[in-house]
Structures are given as C-alpha cells and as structure tokens.
Amino acid sequence: MTAATLTSNGAPIPFTSDYFADLRVTEPVLEADALRARYAADGYVMLRGLVPADAVLDLREAYLKQFATDFCKNGDARRGAFSGRMPELPRHGFKGHPAYDFVRSDTFNAFADQPIFKILAEAFFNAPAERIRRTPLRHFVPGRKFASRAHMDRTYMDGVPNDIVTMWVPLGDSPLVAGSLVYLEDSHHDEQLERAVRAAAPMDRANDNRPLTHDLKWISEQTGRRWLSADFKAGDVVIHSPTIVHASTDPGETDYMRISTDIRFHRAGSPVDPRWTGDWSADDGY
Numbered sequence: 001m002t003a004a005t006l007t008s009n010g011a012p013i014p015f016t017s018d019y020f021a022d023l024r025v026t027e028p029v030l031e032a033d034a035l036r037a038r039y040a041a042d043g044y045v046m047l048r049g050l051v052p053a054d055a056v057l058d059l060r061e062a063y064l065k066q067f068a069t070d071f072c073k074n075g076d077a078r079r080g081a082f083s084g085r086m087p088e089l090p091r092h093g094f095k096g097h098p099a100y101d102f103v104r105s106d107t108f109n110a111f112a113d114q115p116i117f118k119i120l121a122e123a124f125f126n127a128p129a130e131r132i133r134r135t136p137l138r139h140f141v142p143g144r145k146f147a148s149r150a151h152m153d154r155t156y157m158d159g160v161p162n163d164i165v166t167m168w169v170p171l172g173d174s175p176l177v178a179g180s181l182v183y184l185e186d187s188h189h190d191e192q193l194e195r196a197v198r199a200a201a202p203m204d205r206a207n208d209n210r211p212l213t214h215d216l217k218w219i220s221e222q223t224g225r226r227w228l229s230a231d232f233k234a235g236d237v238v239i240h241s242p243t244i245v246h247a248s249t250d251p252g253e254t255d256y257m258r259i260s261t262d263i264r265f266h267r268a269g270s271p272v273d274p275r276w277t278g279d280w281s282a283d284d285g286y
C-alpha cells in the first residue's frame with residue numbers, strides 16, 4: 001500500500017490523482033514499428049517481464065553478497081531487505097564501495113550485455129546499436145530521504161537524443177513505496193519546460209545545476225503535469241528518452257532496498273560523449 005503523502009529528498013508530494021497517474025504498461029509483444037510509435041508518443045515504453053525475473057534476482061543477490069552478511073535481513077541477499085545495520089563503507093559507488101567493483105565485474109557486464117537489451121535498442125533505432133560503457137548502479141536504503149532529483153538524461157550526456165536510449169532496469173521488485181522511478185507526463189514534448197522552470201525551481205543542492213529540482217510537487221504544479229508511476233516487478237524494464245523528465249521517490253515504510261541500473265545504447269557510428277566511455281564511479285562528476 002502506498003502512503004497518502006510521498007516524499008522525494010524529503011520534499012512531500014500527495015499521492016493523489018492531481019499529482020500521479022499510472023505509467024502505460026506495454027506487454028513485450030509489440031512489433032518494432034509499434035514500439036517506436038509508442039516511444040515517440042509517450043517518451044518511454046515500459047515492458048513488463050522483458051527479462052526473466054530469476055536472472056534479475058541472481059544479479060541482485062550477487063551484488064548484495066558483496067556486503068557483510070548482516071546487511072540483509074536474515075542474511076537473505078536474494079530478497080534484499082535492509083537489516084537496519086549500515087556497514088562502514090565509502091559512500092555509495094565510490095572506490096571501495098561494493099557498487100564500484102560490481103559494475104566492473106564480469107557478472108554485471110554479462111547481464112548488461114545479454115542480447116535482449118541490444119536487440120531492443122536496435123529495434124528503437126531501426127539501426128545497429130552499441131552499449132555505452134558507463135552504467136550506473138543505484139541503491140536506496142530504507143530510512144533515508146535520498147532519491148533521484150527531477151532531471152533529463154540529456155543534461156548529463158552529450159549527443160543527439162534520437163541516437164541514445166536508456167533502459168532502466170530495477171534489480172528486484174521496485175514498488176513506489178520502496179522509492180521508485182517516476183516520469184513527468186509528456187515532458188519530452190515540452191520544449192519550453194526547462195527554460196520555464198530553471199530560474200524559479202527550488203533546489204536543495206545549491207551548487208548542482210544539473211537537476212531541475214528536488215521538489216516533485218512544485219514542478220508538477222508549475223508544469224501542470226502528473227508523475228507517472230508503477231509498482232515494478234523484477235524483470236520489468238523501462239526504455240526512456242534522454243528528453244523526458246524523471247525522478248524518484250524516497251523509500252517509505254518498507255524494509256525493501258531499491259536497486260536498479262541504467263543500461264544505455266547509442267546508435268552505432270554516432271558520437272559518444274567521451275565521459276561515458278569508461279566505467280561508472282559515483283564521484284566521477286557527471
């Protein structure tokens with residue numbers, strides 16, 4: 001069950017139909033032309049059960065096994081509930097943290113390199129695709145008011161939006177109550193949005209001008225757009241455009257840890273932002 005009020009980086013937003021609506025779900029049976037048409041219309045395509053849930057849970061378990069056994073409740077790294085014991089480690093994704101090593105591991109790269117993702121990217125481009133090396137791994141722990149701020153991927157990477165796709169892959173179930181990804185409805189069609197909100201948007205990180213805002217209620221009211229959400233299951237994948245605004249909510253009343261990765265492709269032969277050709281590190285500055 002979802003709370004009446006959600007938060008994102010501590011900023012509240014009522015979970016009502018004024019602010020939220022459902023993401024459109026696509027069964028992974030559409031023809032490539034229909035997928036492309038839906039992507040152009042919605043700015044995303046959410047594919048239920050694209051990847052076998054067991055393969056996703058294997059990866060979740062392999063990652064969480066890099067932590068001390070008492071990090072997961074009952075030592076169950078496959079479920080991955082938080083025990084309440086936070087290990088003494090460098091910050092998430094910094095050198096020395098398990099996420100830093102994990103994105104460099106054969107296990108992680110074999111998952112990201114499985115053919116289904118590339119086949120899908122090629123269906124979207126209608127042309128050969130290549131995976132972009134830098135692949136962030138997100139991990140949100142219950143009890144912390146920490147989430148992804150409203151942003152567009154194109155702010156973080158150079159390139160032609162039509163030549164890049166992101167596949168957001170929750171590594172395990174990802175219900176809204178555990179802090180999950182939300183998309184600002186039709187924001188990819190709103191060419192004035194960025195200019196309209198940049199100057200006035202509240203921002204909790206004064207020195208970071210990449211996100212639009214941490215305040216999801218404010219931007220929803222300002223743009224007249226709702227946040228589209230879903231309770232994702234292991235195996236679901238969302239393909240999204242570099243131009244759609246998205247963010248995430250804070251973990252709420254749950255012990256379940258939200259872990260996800262963003263697997264990206266570019267059209268083969270198109271220029272790649274050189275900052276994205278190496279492995280991800282959370283302190284690499286972009």
Ligand SMILES: O=C(O)CCC(=O)C(=O)O
Pocket residue numbers: 136138147148153180181246247248260262
């Ligand atoms: O998983 C998340 O919270 C955000 C991921 C994302 O939006 C990104 O990496 O661009």
